[in-house]
Amino acid sequence: MIPITAVKLGSEVEQSVLEVIRSGILAQGPKVEQLEREFARAVSVPHAIAVNSGTTALVAAIEAAGIGPGDEVVTSPFTFVATVNAILESGAAVRFADISRADFCVTAASVEAALSPRTRAVIPVYLYGQCADMPGIEATAKRHGLAVIEDAAQAFGATVDGRAAGSFGLGCFSLYATKNLTAGEGGIITTVDDDIAERLRLDRNQGMRRRYEYFQVGHNRRLTDLAAAVALPQLVTYPQTVKQRRLNAERLAEGLDGLPLRTPRQLADREHVWHQFTVQLAPDIDRDAVAEALADRGVGTGVYYPRLAHDYDCYREHPRVIRTSTPVAAAVAASCLSLPVHQHLTEADLNQIVEAVRTVLRRDDVARRVDRGGNHGRPPRSSDQSI
Numbered sequence: 001m002i003p004i005t006a007v008k009l010g011s012e013v014e015q016s017v018l019e020v021i022r023s024g025i026l027a028q029g030p031k032v033e034q035l036e037r038e039f040a041r042a043v044s045v046p047h048a049i050a051v052n053s054g055t056t057a058l059v060a061a062i063e064a065a066g067i068g069p070g071d072e073v074v075t076s077p078f079t080f081v082a083t084v085n086a087i088l089e090s091g092a093a094v095r096f097a098d099i100s101r102a103d104f105c106v107t108a109a110s111v112e113a114a115l116s117p118r119t120r121a122v123i124p125v126y127l128y129g130q131c132a133d134m135p136g137i138e139a140t141a142k143r144h145g146l147a148v149i150e151d152a153a154q155a156f157g158a159t160v161d162g163r164a165a166g167s168f169g170l171g172c173f174s175l176y177a178t179k180n181l182t183a184g185e186g187g188i189i190t191t192v193d194d195d196i197a198e199r200l201r202l203d204r205n206q207g208m209r210r211r212y213e214y215f216q217v218g219h220n221r222r223l224t225d226l227a228a229a230v231a232l233p234q235l236v237t238y239p240q241t242v243k244q245r246r247l248n249a250e251r252l253a254e255g256l257d258g259l260p261l262r263t264p265r266q267l268a269d270r271e272h273v274w275h276q277f278t279v280q281l282a283p284d285i286d287r288d289a290v291a292e293a294l295a296d297r298g299v300g301t302g303v304y305y306p307r308l309a310h311d312y313d314c315y316r317e318h319p320r321v322i323r324t325s326t327p328v329a330a331a332v333a334a335s336c337l338s339l340p341v342h343q344h345l346t347e348a349d350l351n352q353i354v355e356a357v358r359t360v361l362r363r364d365d366v367a368r369r370v371d372r373g374g375n376h377g378r379p380p381r382s383s384d385q386s387i
């Protein structure tokens with residue numbers, strides 16, 4: 001089976017972790033400091049603050065922007081649930097803006113449409129590794145005095161107009177196991193603001209500047225040197241990782257041309273880091289049947305994400321989750337399917353993926369029969385009603 005994600009770390013990582021184990025400094029120490037320095041350089045910002053997860057990065061950034069109870073934050077409903085959870089943890093309310101089919105992100109216009117007098121921040125989510133239209137969203141945020149917090153969990157290395165993800169506001173990154181750059185668990189916040197950087201550093205370490213000297217109420221949000229040691233060697237090879245993912249994405253897009261699906265594209269002003277390669281199947285295609293048929297042919301797939309983040313009882317009934325109509329996001333959630341694009345794919349894997357998708361989409365049993373004129377005499381499946 002060709003897996004949708006593959007975590008393969010080399011001997012440099014083994015060596016780096018071994019160094020930490022032998023040093024006896026397992027918690028936050030010199031490896032974290034080095035990771036912060038190199039990460040900040042990669043994003044072209046003065047400050048990177050490492051924390052223990054991407055979710056923590058979002059929570060800390062939202063709090064550092066001064067957002068809390070009584071405030072509203074606008075974000076995408078088509079995201080990993082951590083974005084929504086982080087907003088709710090801060091005490092703020094969340095309101096959703098629709099996405100564009102071109103980049104799976106909120107747009108300046110959709111953010112504008114979702115604003116209320118209480119809106120204090122916008123959190124664009126750079127889904128699958130491509131930034132949102134940040135020049136547009138930045139202008140909207142400026143006009144309305146909103147903080148910009150970037151959910152760049154999937155987009156380390158991505159750019160818009162040559163500017164890096166994480167340099168438009170408070171950048172929030174994840175080092176979770178399956179992200180392009182991984183520490184197993186971990187997160188990083190980037191900022192150009194010296195005061196916010198200082199507050200974030202204090203916040204993650206119990207508000208302590210020196211031992212037992214407390215300057216603000218804080219937390220333990222520290223990353224370990226063990227985790228930083230896993231990530232550091234991957235930073236060195238990261239340009240090759242992205243290049244390989246880009247080549248794989250180009251090969252897939254080319255191979256899947258002419259099928260009843262929309263392939264993902266890198267937009268003209270952006271550099272995509274291809275965390276995922278996500279196609280949008282035509283509305284008459286049964287996604288579950290396609291995924292099953294691809295698995296039978298040895299091709300693993302993923303659905304990121306099958307439902308909108310607020311489309312669960314625990315959010316539907318939440319007093320601080322404000323639901324708005326987001327028809328594009330709903331349609332994309334119902335039709336998206338991610339194919340393997342990771343850097344460990346071989347030429348043979350890529351051929352197999354393309355051949356499998358071409359074969360499966362030629363079969364008429366993957367078409368939803370209720371939506372079509374001819375149903376080949378077979379009854380519709382119950383799931384055919386679901387969208």
Ligand SMILES: *Cc1c(COP(=O)(O)O)cnc(C)c1O
Nearest residue numbers: 053054055080082153174175176
């Ligand atoms: C992974 C991810 C997060 C959360 O990161 P963790 O490190 O898992 O806490 C947040 N937002 C998005 C879009 C993600 O993909």
